[in-house]
Amino acid sequence: MPVPREEASSPSNLVTESGTGPAPRDVTPEATLAVAHKVMPGFGEQMRQVSLKYVPTAILSRQVGVVRGGALILNLPGQPKAIKETLDGVFPAVPYCIDLIGGPYIETHESVCKAFRPKSAMRPRVD
Numbered sequence: 001m002p003v004p005r006e007e008a009s010s011p012s013n014l015v016t017e018s019g020t021g022p023a024p025r026d027v028t029p030e031a032t033l034a035v036a037h038k039v040m041p042g043f044g045e046q047m048r049q050v051s052l053k054y055v056p057t058a059i060l061s062r063q064v065g066v067v068r069g070g071a072l073i074l075n076l077p078g079q080p081k082a083i084k085e086t087l088d089g090v091f092p093a094v095p096y097c098i099d100l101i102g103g104p105y106i107e108t109h110e111s112v113c114k115a116f117r118p119k120s121a122m123r124p125r126v127d
Helices: 028-035 041-052 056-060 080-100
Strands: 013-017 065-068 071-076
Touching: 013 080, 028 065, 028 071, 041 056, 041 065, 041 071, 041 080, 071 080
Parallel strands: 013 071
Antiparallel strands: 065 071
């Protein structure tokens, strides 16, 4: 599917927070899915799996990950502690996903967060 002109310069990664529970006001996943070109179910599955290590109510979460054009959109939980925990669990896959959807090559500082890429997708570090 061609990317509309207004999306050509869009960011390669967007995150939302909150609104992923079962309450009537929680509509973030529906809004995200409405703009999705591809659903990436592994992101939501992994975020819930990580959260379940900390709280049993994580099973109520409806976080999703989707691709729209060249952007990866992730729905995160609403609490700062839970945001960090879930990002720690999924971020290693984010740079490679962005590579695959045509976004920029993202390098990380391994002391902060190590990204995973297959050897065939790695580029020499630019310092």
